Amino acid sequence: MTSQRSELSGSPSHTHLNDAGHVPLRDYAAIGDGRTVALVARDGSLDWLCLPNLDSPSAFGSILDPEKGGSFSLCPEVPFTATRRYLLDTNVLETTFETEQGAARVTDAMLLPGSGLAPDRELARRVEGLSGRVPMRWRVEPRFGYGSGRVTIARHGRTPVATAGADALAVSAWGAGDPVLDEVSISAGFTASPGDVGLVVVGSAHQEPLVFPSRGEVESRLAETINFWRQWVAGRTYDGPWREAVIRSALALKLLIHSPSGAIAAAATASLPEQIGGERNWDYRFCWVRDSAFTLHALMQLGCPHESESFFWWLLHASQLTHPLLRVLYRLDGGERAPESTLPLAGYRGSRPVRIGNAAAGQEQLDIYGDLMQTAWFYSVAGGRLDSDTGRRLAQIADLVSEIWHRPDCGIWEVRSEPLHFTHSKIMCWVALDRALRLAEHGQIPGAHAANWRTQAEAIRAYIDERCWSEQLGCYVRSPDSRELDASLLLGALMDYPARRDPRMTATIAAIRRELGRGPLLDRYSGDDGLAGGEGAFLCCSFWLVDALARAGRIDDATELMDQLVGVANDVGLYAEEVDQDTGEFLGNMPQGLVHLALINAAISVGKGRPA
Amino acid sequence: MNIWGAIAGGFVGTLVLTTALSAAGELGLTRMDLPFLLGTMVSSDRSRAKALGYAMHFVVGQLFALVYFGIFSAIGHSGWWLGAAFGLGHGLFAGTALVNVLLPVMHPRMGTASSAAADRPLLEPPGFMMLNYGRRTPLATIVAHVAYGAIVGGFISLAG
Numbered sequence: 001m002t003s004q005r006s007e008l009s010g011s012p013s014h015t016h017l018n019d020a021g022h023v024p025l026r027d028y029a030a031i032g033d034g035r036t037v038a039l040v041a042r043d044g045s046l047d048w049l050c051l052p053n054l055d056s057p058s059a060f061g062s063i064l065d066p067e068k069g070g071s072f073s074l075c076p077e078v079p080f081t082a083t084r085r086y087l088l089d090t091n092v093l094e095t096t097f098e099t100e101q102g103a104a105r106v107t108d109a110m111l112l113p114g115s116g117l118a119p120d121r122e123l124a125r126r127v128e129g130l131s132g133r134v135p136m137r138w139r140v141e142p143r144f145g146y147g148s149g150r151v152t153i154a155r156h157g158r159t160p161v162a163t164a165g166a167d168a169l170a171v172s173a174w175g176a177g178d179p180v181l182d183e184v185s186i187s188a189g190f191t192a193s194p195g196d197v198g199l200v201v202v203g204s205a206h207q208e209p210l211v212f213p214s215r216g217e218v219e220s221r222l223a224e225t226i227n228f229w230r231q232w233v234a235g236r237t238y239d240g241p242w243r244e245a246v247i248r249s250a251l252a253l254k255l256l257i258h259s260p261s262g263a264i265a266a267a268a269t270a271s272l273p274e275q276i277g278g279e280r281n282w283d284y285r286f287c288w289v290r291d292s293a294f295t296l297h298a299l300m301q302l303g304c305p306h307e308s309e310s311f312f313w314w315l316l317h318a319s320q321l322t323h324p325l326l327r328v329l330y331r332l333d334g335g336e337r338a339p340e341s342t343l344p345l346a347g348y349r350g351s352r353p354v355r356i357g358n359a360a361a362g363q364e365q366l367d368i369y370g371d372l373m374q375t376a377w378f379y380s381v382a383g384g385r386l387d388s389d390t391g392r393r394l395a396q397i398a399d400l401v402s403e404i405w406h407r408p409d410c411g412i413w414e415v416r417s418e419p420l421h422f423t424h425s426k427i428m429c430w431v432a433l434d435r436a437l438r439l440a441e442h443g444q445i446p447g448a449h450a451a452n453w454r455t456q457a458e459a460i461r462a463y464i465d466e467r468c469w470s471e472q473l474g475c476y477v478r479s480p481d482s483r484e485l486d487a488s489l490l491l492g493a494l495m496d497y498p499a500r501r502d503p504r505m506t507a508t509i510a511a512i513r514r515e516l517g518r519g520p521l522l523d524r525y526s527g528d529d530g531l532a533g534g535e536g537a538f539l540c541c542s543f544w545l546v547d548a549l550a551r552a553g554r555i556d557d558a559t560e561l562m563d564q565l566v567g568v569a570n571d572v573g574l575y576a577e578e579v580d581q582d583t584g585e586f587l588g589n590m591p592q593g594l595v596h597l598a599l600i601n602a603a604i605s606v607g608k609g610r611p612a
Numbered sequence: 613m614n615i616w617g618a619i620a621g622g623f624v625g626t627l628v629l630t631t632a633l634s635a636a637g638e639l640g641l642t643r644m645d646l647p648f649l650l651g652t653m654v655s656s657d658r659s660r661a662k663a664l665g666y667a668m669h670f671v672v673g674q675l676f677a678l679v680y681f682g683i684f685s686a687i688g689h690s691g692w693w694l695g696a697a698f699g700l701g702h703g704l705f706a707g708t709a710l711v712n713v714l715l716p717v718m719h720p721r722m723g724t725a726s727s728a729a730a731d732r733p734l735l736e737p738p739g740f741m742m743l744n745y746g747r748r749t750p751l752a753t754i755v756a757h758v759a760y761g762a763i764v765g766g767f768i769s770l771a772g
Contacts, residue, residue: 117656117721156744157723157737165640165746170736207637208645209745210736212723 021066022349023047025586026570028063029084029093030252030268033110033225034259036121037268039063039590040093040108042082042571044075051167052121052206054258054265055285055332057145059169059204064271064354065345070143072202074106074125077135077189086572090229091251092222093572102132104192111221112228119170119203119211124222126199127176129192138200139187140171146343146356153181159212160186169204174215176200237303240607241559242599245566248573249596250302253295256593258332262310263287263318264295265332267577267589271343273351274535274578274588281347283356284577284589286329286338289315290367290412293374294597300382301604312379316390319372323393324400326368328360328414336361363410364419369401370428373435374495380444391445398436399449402456405429406463412488413524420479423468424488426460431495433457461498469504475511476504484527485515487541493548494601501552509548516541518581520564536578536587539568543598550605558606565599575599613690615681617771621695621764622677626670629760636752644738644745644753649711652735653719676702677764684768695765696758703757707741707750 027042038060039048047063049072050056061069075082076099084095092109104127111122127136142151142162149164160171160179173179176198177188190198201218203211213221232254238246256265267284274280292315299308318334319326327336340357347354376394380386386394411422433453440447467480476492478484490512493505516523521537522545542565549558569575570586575595577588636642650672651665680698684690716722716737723734741750 113658115657117652117658117661152747156739157734159723159736161736161744163643163744163746166637166643167640168643168736205643205736208643208648209738210643212734212736 019349021062025272025348025576025590028570028574028590029086029572030255030574030591031091031093031108031110031123032255032268033112033121034254034257036110037255037591038108038110038123039269040095042084042095044073044082044095044097044106046072046074046108046123048269049123050285051144051169051204053332054256054268056206057149058147059142059144059167061143061146061345063269064343064348065147068143068147068345070141070147072123072125072138072140072142074127074138074200075136076101076104077137084572086248086251087226088230089233089247089251090226091255092226092229096130097134099132099134102134102193103130104128104134104136105130107222109222109225111218112225114217114221114224116217117211118217118221119213120206120208121204122213122218122221123202124199124218125201126197126222127192128198129194129196131194134192135189136176136192136198137187137189138173138176139185140169140200140202141185142169147345148343151184153183153186155181156210157212159210161210162186166207167204168210169202170210170212172199172201172203172212172215172218174199235303238301238600238604240603241610242562242566242603245569245573246302246600246603248569249599250298250304252574252591252596253298253593253600254307255591257307257311258287261332261334262307262314263330263332263334264291264311264593266291266329266594267592269589270356271351271354272348272576272587272589275351275533276349276587277351278533278535279351279353280533280535281351281353281355282360282589283338283340283358284592286331286358286361287315287318288329288594289319289326290328290365290371291594291597293371293378294594294601296375296378298597298600298604300378302600308379308382309384312375312384315372315375316393320393324396326372326397328363328365328368329358360410360414363414364407365411365414366401366405366407366409366425367412367422367428369397370431370435370495372397373432373439376444377435377438380439380442386439386444391439394436394439395445395447395449398433398445398453401429401432401436402449402452405456405460412491413486421467422479422486422488423464423476424478424486424491426464426468427489427492427495427497430457430460430464430497433460465504473511475508478525478527482527484525485512486525486527487512487516487522487538487544488525490541490544490548493551494544496551506552509545509552513545517545520561520568521579521581536580536585538578539565539575539592539595540577540598543595543602546602547598547605550602550609553609555606555609558602558609562602562606613681613684613768614771615678617768618677618681618764619674620771621680621767622674623670624767625677625760625763626673628763629673629756630666630669632756632759633752636748636756642742642746642749642752644742644749649715649719649722649735652721656721673760676760680761680764681768684765690765690769692762692766692769695768696762698765699758699761700754702761703754704741706757707738707753711738711742712740 062071144164177190270283271281408419576586576590647665651661
C-alpha cells in the first residue's frame, strides 16, 4: 500500500520537500511519555513510534520505509501551510494548519497514565476548528514489528482494532468522522469548524487485552499530561543564559529517560542516516556509558535530583553484569546484549542498510572508564555517598585501567577500522585514574592502590605529551604520530586535562576550530574510520567547543558561537545528531540526547564564566 | 482420592496454567492476560489489578480443583487422562460461556460485542474462544487448561 502522505503541504518559512514519501528530518517533532517517543512531521504524519517501549520494534515506521513502515496521518484534505510549537514548557505539540477554507489546530500528545484504568500506551490527537470549514482526514496504518508483522484490522465490539501477534492497538474517535476499515488501515474524514473538537486516540496493548478509553478520561489525561510537564519544568532550577533552549533540551532529555530504570537513550530512533544514501545508519536506542558524565552533570545542574540519582545507580547496576569490564552501551533495561541486524526496509531516502541493535556494544573503548569515574566524581561532589561495595568496584575499575590503558581501542567514535591508540582514549584513561585518586582522597573508594594509579596516570600523561603532541601542528593530534585532528580532544579541556587552561589544550582548541570548523559547525575528525562515504557536522562537537572556549575564559567567543548554534535547532528546538554543512538539513538520529546534553552543559559553562 | 490432592493439584495446576499463558504471551501467541482480566474487576489501577488478579486466579484455580474433586468423587474415577479431558472441557467453557456471558455480567469494565467507547474505560471484549486476543489464543488456552486438568486429576489420584 502506497503511503498516503500529502504532496501539498508546506509552510511559509519552509518548503516541504516530499521526497518519495519522506520529509526532511528537520520537520519532525517528538512527543513521548517516558516509555516511548513518537515523531510527528510538520504535515501531521506520525512516522515513528515503537511500542510498548522506545527500544521495541516500531508500530509506525514510515520514516524508514513509507511503503512498509506504517504511519498515522492527520491533516487537511486540501492544500495547507503548517506552523507549530510545543505548548509552553511541555512535550505536547500543537500544529496549526491554514487552508483557503479556514484553519484548524491539532494537539498531539502521548498521554501519561492517570489514576484510572488507561491503555498501556496512549496517543491522543485533538483537532479544533479555528475558522472556516476545514475538511480533515486521518488514517491509521500500523505495521508492527518494523513492518514485518501481519496486521489484522477488525472491530472488537464496535471499536476498530489492529492486531499482530502479541501487539494490538485500538482506534477511538469522537467528533472525527466514522472510521472506515480496510485491510491495512483505519481512516475517516470530517470537517473542522469553529467550536468543533475532534479527538482520535490510539491506545496500545502488548501481551494483554486492550483498554478502550472514554472521551472524558482522555480529555482529563491530556490536561493532566500538560500539567505534569509544566510542573516538571517549574521544578527545574536553571536560571542561566539561553534558558528557552536549555529547558527545551531538558524536556527532550526527559523524553529519552526510560522511566522504569532511569537509563537515558542516546536518541529515539534507529538508522536515520548520517549521510543521505550512505551506510552510516545506526540504532541509538541504547544507553551509552560515554554519555554518563555529561548526563549526570546536566541533570544535576538543571536540578533533577531524582533523575540523576536513578541514572547513576542504574549505570552502576547495569555495569555490574560485566564488572570490571564495561560495555560501551547497555539496553534500557540494563541488559548487555544488543546484537546488530539489518531490516528489509528501504531506509530513510534510500539510506541502507537499516540496522537495529548495535555492534559497537562489543567493541573495546577505553574512554568509557574515564566517563564512569568522572560520573562517580560528580556524584560524590554533589554530596552523594558511595557504599563500600560500589567503592570497591570503582577501585577495581581503576586497577583495570592501570593495566589496559596502553591497548589500542575503537575510540569514542566507534570506528570500524583497525583499533588505534586514540589520544582521546588515553586522556580519558588519565581522567579515570585522576578521579579515582580524588575519590580515594575523599574516602569514597579504597585507596590501597593509589600509588600505582598515580604512577600510571603520570605514565599516560607522558605518553600523550610525547607521542600525541605534534610540534609541527602545535596541537594534540588524533593518535600518536598522526597529522589528523579530532574534535573529541575538546573533551580534554572539559575534563580539565591535565589542568584547567593548560596551554597545550588551549592551542588544541584553536587548531580544532581552525581545521575542523566550518562556520559554527565542526567535523568530528579527519582521517579514516573504516566506513565508506562522509557525514555531516557533528553537532555535539560544536557545543563542546562552546564549553571549551568558556572554560578557557573566552566568554565572548563562546557566546557568539552559542548564539549561532541555538539557531541551528529546528522550529521546535530539537536537534538531530548531525547537520549537513551545505544545506543545513538534519542528519542522523533524533532527538539526539548527546547534542542536547552538550547544549545544556555549554550554556551552564558560559553562564558560570560571565561576570556576576 | 482425598481433598488434599485436589488442593495441591489446584495450586500446582494453576501455577502451570498461569506460567503457560504468560509464556504464550512472551512468544507472541496471545494477548490474553487472565490476572489482568480478573484484577480489573476490582481495581482500575493497572499494577494493583495485576497483583490482585494473580491472587484471584489462584483462588479460582482452587475452586475449580474442588469442583473436579467433587465430580471425580461422584463418578468414582480420577487420573491424569480424565483430568486432561476435564481440562479440555474447562478450557472450552472458559473460552466461550465464561468470558463472553458470565464475565461481562460480573465485570464492571468488560466490553461486549455491542460496546462502543462509553463513559468509562472498557476492556477489549474477548470474542468467541477469546480470538480477539490473538488467533492462537484458543490453542494456548486449551493447552494450558488441559495441563491444569491433568495435574489436578493426577494429584487427586496420587493422593488416593
